[in-house]
Amino acid sequence: MTAYARLEATFRKLAAIGDALSMLQWDASAMMPDGGAESRAEQVATLRGISHEIITAPEIPDLLDQAEGEGLDAWERANLREMRRDWIHSAALPADLVDALARAESACEMIWREARPAADFKRVLPALSDLLGLVRQMGAIKSEKLGVGIYDALLDQYEPGGRSAEIDPVFDHLEGFLPGFIAQVLDVQARRPAPLPLPAPFPAAAQKELGLKLMAVLGFDFNHGRLDVSHHPFCGGTPDDVRLTTRYNESDFAPALMGVLHETGHALYEQGTPKGRWRSQPVGRSRGMVLHESQSLLMEMQACRSRPFVDFAAPLIKQAFGGQGPEWEADNLYRRGIRVERGFIRVEADECTYPAHVIIRYRLEKALIEGRMELADLPEAWNQGYRRLLGITPPDDRLGCLQDIHWYGGSWGYFPTYTLGAMTAAQLFQAAQAADPDILPGLGRGDFKPLLGWLRTHVHGQGSLLTGRDLVTRATGRPLDPAVFEAHLRRRYLEE
Amino acid sequence: MTAYARLEATFRKLAAIGDALSMLQWDASAMMPDGGAESRAEQVATLRGISHEIITAPEIPDLLDQAEGEGLDAWERANLREMRRDWIHSAALPADLVDALARAESACEMIWREARPAADFKRVLPALSDLLGLVRQMGAIKSEKLGVGIYDALLDQYEPGGRSAEIDPVFDHLEGFLPGFIAQVLDVQARRPAPLPLPAPFPAAAQKELGLKLMAVLGFDFNHGRLDVSHHPFCGGTPDDVRLTTRYNESDFAPALMGVLHETGHALYEQGTPKGRWRSQPVGRSRGMVLHESQSLLMEMQACRSRPFVDFAAPLIKQAFGGQGPEWEADNLYRRGIRVERGFIRVEADECTYPAHVIIRYRLEKALIEGRMELADLPEAWNQGYRRLLGITPPDDRLGCLQDIHWYGGSWGYFPTYTLGAMTAAQLFQAAQAADPDILPGLGRGDFKPLLGWLRTHVHGQGSLLTGRDLVTRATGRPLDPAVFEAHLRRRYLEE
Numbered sequence: 001m002t003a004y005a006r007l008e009a010t011f012r013k014l015a016a017i018g019d020a021l022s023m024l025q026w027d028a029s030a031m032m033p034d035g036g037a038e039s040r041a042e043q044v045a046t047l048r049g050i051s052h053e054i055i056t057a058p059e060i061p062d063l064l065d066q067a068e069g070e071g072l073d074a075w076e077r078a079n080l081r082e083m084r085r086d087w088i089h090s091a092a093l094p095a096d097l098v099d100a101l102a103r104a105e106s107a108c109e110m111i112w113r114e115a116r117p118a119a120d121f122k123r124v125l126p127a128l129s130d131l132l133g134l135v136r137q138m139g140a141i142k143s144e145k146l147g148v149g150i151y152d153a154l155l156d157q158y159e160p161g162g163r164s165a166e167i168d169p170v171f172d173h174l175e176g177f178l179p180g181f182i183a184q185v186l187d188v189q190a191r192r193p194a195p196l197p198l199p200a201p202f203p204a205a206a207q208k209e210l211g212l213k214l215m216a217v218l219g220f221d222f223n224h225g226r227l228d229v230s231h232h233p234f235c236g237g238t239p240d241d242v243r244l245t246t247r248y249n250e251s252d253f254a255p256a257l258m259g260v261l262h263e264t265g266h267a268l269y270e271q272g273t274p275k276g277r278w279r280s281q282p283v284g285r286s287r288g289m290v291l292h293e294s295q296s297l298l299m300e301m302q303a304c305r306s307r308p309f310v311d312f313a314a315p316l317i318k319q320a321f322g323g324q325g326p327e328w329e330a331d332n333l334y335r336r337g338i339r340v341e342r343g344f345i346r347v348e349a350d351e352c353t354y355p356a357h358v359i360i361r362y363r364l365e366k367a368l369i370e371g372r373m374e375l376a377d378l379p380e381a382w383n384q385g386y387r388r389l390l391g392i393t394p395p396d397d398r399l400g401c402l403q404d405i406h407w408y409g410g411s412w413g414y415f416p417t418y419t420l421g422a423m424t425a426a427q428l429f430q431a432a433q434a435a436d437p438d439i440l441p442g443l444g445r446g447d448f449k450p451l452l453g454w455l456r457t458h459v460h461g462q463g464s465l466l467t468g469r470d471l472v473t474r475a476t477g478r479p480l481d482p483a484v485f486e487a488h489l490r491r492r493y494l495e496e
Numbered sequence: 497m498t499a500y501a502r503l504e505a506t507f508r509k510l511a512a513i514g515d516a517l518s519m520l521q522w523d524a525s526a527m528m529p530d531g532g533a534e535s536r537a538e539q540v541a542t543l544r545g546i547s548h549e550i551i552t553a554p555e556i557p558d559l560l561d562q563a564e565g566e567g568l569d570a571w572e573r574a575n576l577r578e579m580r581r582d583w584i585h586s587a588a589l590p591a592d593l594v595d596a597l598a599r600a601e602s603a604c605e606m607i608w609r610e611a612r613p614a615a616d617f618k619r620v621l622p623a624l625s626d627l628l629g630l631v632r633q634m635g636a637i638k639s640e641k642l643g644v645g646i647y648d649a650l651l652d653q654y655e656p657g658g659r660s661a662e663i664d665p666v667f668d669h670l671e672g673f674l675p676g677f678i679a680q681v682l683d684v685q686a687r688r689p690a691p692l693p694l695p696a697p698f699p700a701a702a703q704k705e706l707g708l709k710l711m712a713v714l715g716f717d718f719n720h721g722r723l724d725v726s727h728h729p730f731c732g733g734t735p736d737d738v739r740l741t742t743r744y745n746e747s748d749f750a751p752a753l754m755g756v757l758h759e760t761g762h763a764l765y766e767q768g769t770p771k772g773r774w775r776s777q778p779v780g781r782s783r784g785m786v787l788h789e790s791q792s793l794l795m796e797m798q799a800c801r802s803r804p805f806v807d808f809a810a811p812l813i814k815q816a817f818g819g820q821g822p823e824w825e826a827d828n829l830y831r832r833g834i835r836v837e838r839g840f841i842r843v844e845a846d847e848c849t850y851p852a853h854v855i856i857r858y859r860l861e862k863a864l865i866e867g868r869m870e871l872a873d874l875p876e877a878w879n880q881g882y883r884r885l886l887g888i889t890p891p892d893d894r895l896g897c898l899q900d901i902h903w904y905g906g907s908w909g910y911f912p913t914y915t916l917g918a919m920t921a922a923q924l925f926q927a928a929q930a931a932d933p934d935i936l937p938g939l940g941r942g943d944f945k946p947l948l949g950w951l952r953t954h955v956h957g958q959g960s961l962l963t964g965r966d967l968v969t970r971a972t973g974r975p976l977d978p979a980v981f982e983a984h985l986r987r988r989y990l991e992e
Binding site: 016020024027039047221224280 | 509513519520523527528529530531534536539543546717718719720721733734736737775776
C-alpha cells in the first residue's frame, strides 16, 4: 500500500468520526434535553480525543512526505495538501496549550454570558486577556509552521489560504465608499413612503410549511437533510444528511424565513460537494468559510431578495398566512426586504451596513492579535469605529464590544469571512448571470435549476480542489473585486 | 495507577463511544432521511471498529488478571466481573468469523424481507443455514471460554448468567398449565358480553399528548429523555438521555398507548441505574434482557392493566379523545385491555397466550443450536408446536416460522427473555406490594412514587452488581417461581 493510500484510509476514518460528531452536535442543539448535556460532553470529548490521537500519530508526517513523491493526480495532490493543512492545525500545538485553550475558552465564555447583559466589559477583561494571550501563543506557533503572519495563521483556521494582505485593500475600498453611500441610501429611502407593516401573529406551523416549500424551490434535497428548530439557527450534519435549524418568532416571519433561505444556501453547498471517493476526504470538503458564506448570502441576499424572486414568492407568503391587502403585495415585501438602518447590532444589520460592522471588528482583532493595541482600550476603540463608519455611538458595551460571542469563545480571525463572503456572493452571482441569462428570469418562475447548475459546476462540485482565491478567479474571471459588490449595492439601493 | 484503575479508564472511554453509537442509532430510526443511511453505516462501523480495537488491546487480559488481586470492594469486584464478560464476548471470536457473521446476518435478513411476505421459507433456507452454521461456530467458541453449554453461551449475550437448566423446569411448568388454562379463560370470556368498540379516528396529536401525560405519571424524567416516532418502537439513547419511540395508528389508540407505557418501563430502569462513578462502567448498566423486559412488563402488564390504574386513566383517555358514552368507562376499557385470543403472531399476543409463542421458539432454537434438529424441518416442527400449545395451525410460514426477524438477523438465544421477563415482572410486583401495601392504591390515584421507589431500591439502583438470579432472590425472597406468574394469571383472568 502506498503512503498516499494509507493516508486516504486514515482520513476516511477521521471523516466518519467527524461526521458522527456533527450529528451529535446537531442533536445537542435541536433535540437533546438539558439533562443529557454532561454525558454528551463526555461523548464529544472522547471522540475528539480519538480523532486527535489518529491525526497526531507519529507516522503521519512521514507518510505526508513520502506521498509527495508518489505521482499523484491533481485531486490527489490537492487532497494531500489539505491533509497536511489538517495535520498542521491539529498537531502543531503542544497538548498542554490545547488544554489551556479549551479551559480558557470555556471560562471566558461563561463570564461573558454574565458580563454582556450587565454591559460590564471590565468583568470579563481578565478572562479575555488570559484567553487572548493563549490565542496569540497558538497563532505564533501556527504562524511558524504555516510560514505566514500571526493573524493569517488564525484566519487560516477558517479560511484556508486567506491572507490579510489581500483583505486590507478590499476592506479599504469598502471603507472608502460605505459611509457616503449609506447616507445616500438613507436619504433616498426617507423620500419614499415607508413599507406597510404586516399583521402578526404568524403561526410557527405556517412559517415552517412556507420554509419547507421554499427550501424545495431552491433545490434542497430532503432525501439528504431535514429542517428542525434550535435556539441558534445553523446548518449542521454531513453532506449526505444536512441538518438545518431555524427559530420561529410569531410576531415576525421574516427572520426565520430569510434565515432558512440563508441556511439553505449553506446546505446546497454541502449537498453539492463531490460524492464517491472524495466524499470522505479533505479535498471533497467545502472550501473555507468565505465560500461557505458566499453560498448562503448568494441565496439569501442575491437571489431571494431580487425583485423577480420576491414577485414569485409574494403570493406564496400571502397564502401561507392567509394575508389580504396591499401590504402582502410583492412591491411592499420587496421594500421591506431591502430596508436599511444604522444599528448597533451586527446580526440585525442589513446588507449595506453589515460590512461596516465587520470591518470594525477585523481592524480591532488584527491590532489585538498583532500586539498593537491593549485589550483595556477595546471599548473606546470599538465606539470610535462605529462613529467613524456608521456615525453612531453605542450607548454601552452590551450594544458594543460585548455583543458577539466570537472573541470570548476563542474565535479570532473569523469576522472578515462574513463580508468577504458577501462580496464573493455578488461576484459569483454576476458571473453566473453573465454565463446564463435565464438565471434571473428563472428565479421569477421559482426555477433555481439554472442557478444551482452553475453553482454545482463552478463552486460546489470543486470541493477543496482549488484555493478559494483560485476558485473565484476561475469561476468569475478575476480575483475578488470590491467594485462588483459596490455596483450591486448601488444598483439595488440607489437605482431600482 | 492500578490495573483496575486503568481498566476503569478504558471502560469509561468505551461507554462514551457506546453512548455515541446509541444516539446515532436512535437518530437513524427516528430522524434520519433515507439518503443518510450509507454515511451513517460508515460512522457506526468506524466507531464499532474503534471500540473493538480498544477492548481487544493486548494488555486487557493481563490487566483483568492483575486487578483480581488488588483488594477491590464489592462494586469494583462486580465491575471487574462484567468487564471480563464484555471482554470475552468481544475478544473471543477471530476477526474473520466476526466479518463472516456480519455479512451472513445482513444477507439472510435481506432475503428474509422478501421471503416473509411470499411465505416462502425455502427461499431463505440456504442463507439461514449458512448463518446458523456461523452462529453455532460462535456459540462453540464462547461456550469454551465461558465454560457453559453452546445454547447458554448464546443466551449469555442477552442474559448474563442465564442458564437453560434453570429455564427448562420453569417453561415445563408453564407448558403444563397453559393449554388448559387458556381454554378456561376463553370459556369464561365467551360467557361475558364482548367489550364495546371505541369510535375511531384517534388523532396522532391527541395520542401523543396522552402518552406524554401518562409517561410523566409513571415517573419518566423529561429532563433526561424524550418521546418521538419511529417505525419500530424502542427504548434507546443513554441512561442520561433516554430516547423512547412509538408509532401512532389513528384507527386504534391502544397499541401506541400500551407501547409507550411498556417502553416507559424500560426507560425508568435506565434512568434509575446508578449515577456518578458507576454511570460509565459495566457494573452501572442495567442487568440483562430478562430484568429489562421485567421492568417494561411490570409497567405495561402488572401496573397499567391493573383495575386501579385503569380507573385512574379512563377519564384521561376519555378526555384526550373527547369520548362520550359507556364504551369510555373504566369497566369497558379494563375488559378490552385483558382480552384473550389464540393467534398466530407473537407480537400481537395477549398476556396469557404470549408464553406459548415463546416456549415454542425456545425449544426449537435450542434444538437447532444443539444440532438435534434440521433447519429444513423447522416449518413443520413450528406448526406442531402451535397445535400442541395453542391448538391452532398456521396457514402458511408467513404466519408461522417466518414471522420474527430474530433468527434471520442472527439473534439466537434471545426469545426466552420475553417470558422470563413477564414472570419476573409478576414476582417483583407481588413482592413490592407485600413490602408496601400503598402501591396498588397509589396506582389508582396516579401515584407511582411508592412503586417506583421500591423498584429504584431493589432493581434499578442495583445496576449489574448482582446476577439476575441473585437480584430476584434478594428482592423477592426466592428465585424465579412460575407459580407466582400462574397465580397472577388465574387471579386476573379467572377470578376478577
